[in-house]
Amino acid sequence: MVKAKPAPILDVERLLALVPFISAHQGISIKDLASTFNVTPNQMNADLTTLWMCGLPGYTALELMDLSFDSGYVTIRNAETLQVPRALNFDECISLLFGLDLVKNALSEKSQLHPTIDALVKRLAEKSGLTTALRATNPVSAGLRATIESALKSKLDLVIDYHSLYSDEFTKRTITPLEIRLDGGIEYLFAYCHTADAFRVFRLDRISEATPKQVSESHRKNATVKSDDSHECEIRITSRLRLMSERFSLQNPVLSAPQKMRTYSHQWVVRSIFASAGSCELVSPTPLRAQIALKAQLMLDRYMQSEHA
Amino acid sequence: MSRKSERLVNLTIALLATKRYLTKNEIFRSVEGYEGTDDAKERMFERDKDDLRSLGIEIEVGGLDPLFNDEAGYRIKPEDFKLDLGEISGIDIALLSLAAQAWNGEALNEPAHSALVKLQSMGIDSDLDAIPTLAPRMASSHHELTAVLNAIASRTIISFDYLSSDLVKQSRQVCAYAVASRDGHWYLSGLDTAKDALRTFRFDRISEEIHTVGKSGAYEIPTGFDLLSTLDVELNTSVAVVEIRKGRAHALRKLAHKIEDAGEWERIWINYGDATLFIDSILWHLDDAFVVEPQSMRESIVRTLQTLVKTHG
Numbered sequence: 001m002v003k004a005k006p007a008p009i010l011d012v013e014r015l016l017a018l019v020p021f022i023s024a025h026q027g028i029s030i031k032d033l034a035s036t037f038n039v040t041p042n043q044m045n046a047d048l049t050t051l052w053m054c055g056l057p058g059y060t061a062l063e064l065m066d067l068s069f070d071s072g073y074v075t076i077r078n079a080e081t082l083q084v085p086r087a088l089n090f091d092e093c094i095s096l097l098f099g100l101d102l103v104k105n106a107l108s109e110k111s112q113l114h115p116t117i118d119a120l121v122k123r124l125a126e127k128s129g130l131t132t133a134l135r136a137t138n139p140v141s142a143g144l145r146a147t148i149e150s151a152l153k154s155k156l157d158l159v160i161d162y163h164s165l166y167s168d169e170f171t172k173r174t175i176t177p178l179e180i181r182l183d184g185g186i187e188y189l190f191a192y193c194h195t196a197d198a199f200r201v202f203r204l205d206r207i208s209e210a211t212p213k214q215v216s217e218s219h220r221k222n223a224t225v226k227s228d229d230s231h232e233c234e235i236r237i238t239s240r241l242r243l244m245s246e247r248f249s250l251q252n253p254v255l256s257a258p259q260k261m262r263t264y265s266h267q268w269v270v271r272s273i274f275a276s277a278g279s280c281e282l283v284s285p286t287p288l289r290a291q292i293a294l295k296a297q298l299m300l301d302r303y304m305q306s307e308h309a
Numbered sequence: 310m311s312r313k314s315e316r317l318v319n320l321t322i323a324l325l326a327t328k329r330y331l332t333k334n335e336i337f338r339s340v341e342g343y344e345g346t347d348d349a350k351e352r353m354f355e356r357d358k359d360d361l362r363s364l365g366i367e368i369e370v371g372g373l374d375p376l377f378n379d380e381a382g383y384r385i386k387p388e389d390f391k392l393d394l395g396e397i398s399g400i401d402i403a404l405l406s407l408a409a410q411a412w413n414g415e416a417l418n419e420p421a422h423s424a425l426v427k428l429q430s431m432g433i434d435s436d437l438d439a440i441p442t443l444a445p446r447m448a449s450s451h452h453e454l455t456a457v458l459n460a461i462a463s464r465t466i467i468s469f470d471y472l473s474s475d476l477v478k479q480s481r482q483v484c485a486y487a488v489a490s491r492d493g494h495w496y497l498s499g500l501d502t503a504k505d506a507l508r509t510f511r512f513d514r515i516s517e518e519i520h521t522v523g524k525s526g527a528y529e530i531p532t533g534f535d536l537l538s539t540l541d542v543e544l545n546t547s548v549a550v551v552e553i554r555k556g557r558a559h560a561l562r563k564l565a566h567k568i569e570d571a572g573e574w575e576r577i578w579i580n581y582g583d584a585t586l587f588i589d590s591i592l593w594h595l596d597d598a599f600v601v602e603p604q605s606m607r608e609s610i611v612r613t614l615q616t617l618v619k620t621h622g
Contacts, residue, residue: 005363011314013364016321017423020430036426054318056326057339081326084391085427089365091420092427094458098490099408099421102445113404113440120401123394129462131530132487135537138446139492146444168557168597185448185493185513241476242514253476275593277585278616289621296617299596303611306599 014039015051019065019082026075033074048074056081093128097121098136106142139205140187145180147210148189152177154212157194161209162202166267171195174213180204230262233269234283244280247272258283270295316342320357321366325390330372330382358383366390392427399436402428406435407443416450448493451512453519457497461485463525466502470516478516483508484528489536498536500528509540545580549587550602552576557597561590576601588613 005013014037021036022028034044048069055064055078066077088096104117125131151158157176164171175191182188186203193200236258237244245253248261263269266288273282273292282289323340324331333354337343343350358368367389372382394401405428412421429435460467467485470478485499486507495512552574553561562568565577581587588610591598600606 008311008313008317009360009363011311012317012321012360015314015318016364017426017430021426024430024432038422050315051318053315053341054322057319057323057341059319059341081322085430086365086390087392088424088427089420090459090462091417091455092424094455095412095417095421096405096408096424098417098447099411099445100404102411102447102490103404103407103443106443106445107441111441113400116400117404120394120404130458131532132461132534133489133536134487135489135491135535136447137491137537138448140446142443142445143441145446146442149444150442163559165560168559168594170559182449187446187493240474242472242474245476255475271593271595274595274617275589277589277592277613278620281620293618293622295595296614296621299599300611300614300618302596302599303607303614306601307607 011047011050015047015054016082016086018047018051019076019079020085022067022074022076023079023083027073030069030072030074045069051076088124088127090128093124094130094134097124097128097130097134100124101134102136102138103142105137144207144210145187145204147212148177148180148204148207151210151212152180156212156214158191159211159213160202160207163206163208165203165206166265166271170208173200175200175202230264231266231285232260233263233285233288234258234260235273236281236283238279238281240276240279244276247276248280312342316340316353317357317360321361321385324368324383324385325387327384330369330384332372332380332382334380336383392431397431397433399434400439402431402433403435403437403440407440407445411445411447413446415447416452416454417447448490448495450490450495451515453515454488454495454512456519457485457488460519460521461487461530464528464530465525466522466527467519468522469519471510472514472516481508481510482522483510484530486530486534487536489540491537491540496536496540498534498539507539509536509543544582546582547580547584547603549579549581549600549606550576551579551591552599552601553594554597558594561594561598584609 018033018037022033030041030044030048034041037044037047039047048067051065052067053059053064057063063078065079065082068075100117100121104114104121107113107117125134148158150156157174159172159174162171162173163169173193173195175189175193175195177189177191179190180187181190187205189202189204189207191200191202192198235248237253237255239255241253241255244250250259250261253259269282269288270292273280274295282292319341320336323336331339333351336354337350343353345353361368366385368383369386370381370383372380406425409421409425409428412418457467459465464484466482468480468482471481473479482502483497483499484502485497487498489496489498496509497512497515498507498509500506501508551561552571555573555575561579562575562577564579566580567578569576579587584606588606591600591610592613600610
């Protein structure tokens with residue numbers, strides 16, 4: 001529904017934003033300016049040349065903005081009219097409002113910053129014209145993510161406390177973090193796990209603690225990624241198709257007919273079949289089917305026992 | 310860089326700096342770049358006004374005095390043009406910058422970035438030492454997020470296709486109230502006009518495009534509506550008592566609001582909303598979690614387990 005703005009209009013938007021930015025960063029390099037405004041240094045040069053021709057009517061040295069950038073560093077004078085940045089538009093306001101709520105939820109409850117954030121939210125909400133609260137939370141702790149990002153940047157190892165969802169166990173592991181990736185709304189940390197001596201993927205929201213650790217060179221040994229060690233399974237969905245296709249990440253889910261899927265963990269398959277509460281059946285492999293039947297009978301026995309007790 | 314950009318910047322400066330309304334003739338005479346016949350200049354000026362408006366720069370028309378048959382005059386009010394957040398401290402700037410950075414690559418990344426540039430143009434140093442080291446990150450969002458927010462701001466009804474629990478596309482028409490993000494998903498709440506009841510939708514279950522229906526100002530939004538609090542109430546209306554094995558079922562233990570020791574087990578009290586989804590999460594924990602109460606839930610779990618034995622045995 002939102003139309004993209006044509007190029008000359010975007011140029012004007014950038015030119016108007018450049019003046020206050022340079023005013024607040026006198027002597028900034030053209031390179032840094034270009035990267036701040038996401039344009040090439042050549043484009044930035046063209047921008048500055050245009051601005052150099054702009055000013056108050058009359059357009060003599062007295063009225064034109066006084067821009068200097070020959071040296072590769074930029075200063076601006078005589079630009080009072082445009083010196084204050086432009087008011088925030090609607091999209092900018094809402095991006096900040098969502099962001100502030102996320103920051104607020106990331107702070108400890110005792111933080112002194114809550115009233116400061118509330119006051120900012122109130123001011124921005126008035127400007128946006130929205131009467132409803134814009135809320136955002138994230139299951140991953142923002143402090144933990146900061147620790148991991150800083151370890152990635154400074155190439156440090158991390159000692160993490162990890163809760164494995166499939167085995168339902170807490171483990172302490174030493175890992176070399178490699179990359180944070182987002183998939184289906186969930187953040188994953190790709191890492192080399194020295195405890196398992198293999199590449200592993202960790203869900204960020206399952207890491208309860210991370211501590212940076214200096215790396216000894218012997219630690220950073222080369223390991224080869226194991227070739228695909230996934231297994232094939234066959235499932236049959238009988239109801240709740242939307243939930244099942246989300247749970248099993250199916251591209252073309254169908255009802256009633258058996259369909260193949262690949263998995264890295266049998267534990268995950270068994271738990272997922274139970275958590276589907278009868279909406280999905282495991283067709284193969286047979287040993288896993290037997291395991292599910294056995295476990296279900298065991299649980300049933302306990303319910304029956306307590307029923308008669 | 311085109312002459313047009315230069316003219317638009319000069320026009321903005323001239324209209325912003327003037328204390329009184331400038332007539333068209335004054336603009337054509339004084340602002341650099343208006344050339345050609347009178348008609349050509351007129352057309353140029355009309356386009357320029359539209360272009361500035363598309364950037365959110367409102368040109369005010371005024372100075373008409375009926376007694377003197379004056380020409381219309383134009384100006385840009387500095388109070389509309391300039392950023393004014395009241396008194397802003399270095400801590401405010403640090404918090405707002407952190408808020409903007411949370412969008413890293415997501416739907417509102419561009420406005421968040423341009424907002425950040427504006428904040429950095431205020432000439433106030435960000436007081437980073439006053440806030441904890443945090444790296445908040447917004448969940449990946451839907452491309453129609455801003456469209457929905459615009460509809461909420463203008464209170465325009467929206468329509469979209471929504472995937473039902475059987476993955477069937479259903480057409481929905483909604484008076485949208487609010488949008489929020491939780492646990493990696495974006496939600497939209499509002500009055501479903503066909504059902505005449507409040508409904509919450511997950512953005513990733515909305516298929517393709519969202520359209521607006523009818524005019525703006527079509528409905529009222531309940532004051533102070535808060536999607537996450539509403540969701541919380543929906544999510545926590547009943548209590549279940551569950552026995553979990555010690556050292557296991559950590560995800561359930563985290564949700565408990567009361568824990569009692571029971572030997573090899575722990576007895577926990579958990580709030581839940583949707584019983585079906587709650588049973589799913591209990592069964593995920595296999596024989597490490599048993600429901601003690603409510604009885605109806607025990608019965609449906611028993612039925613489920615009987616089905617599992619029958620279909621897999």
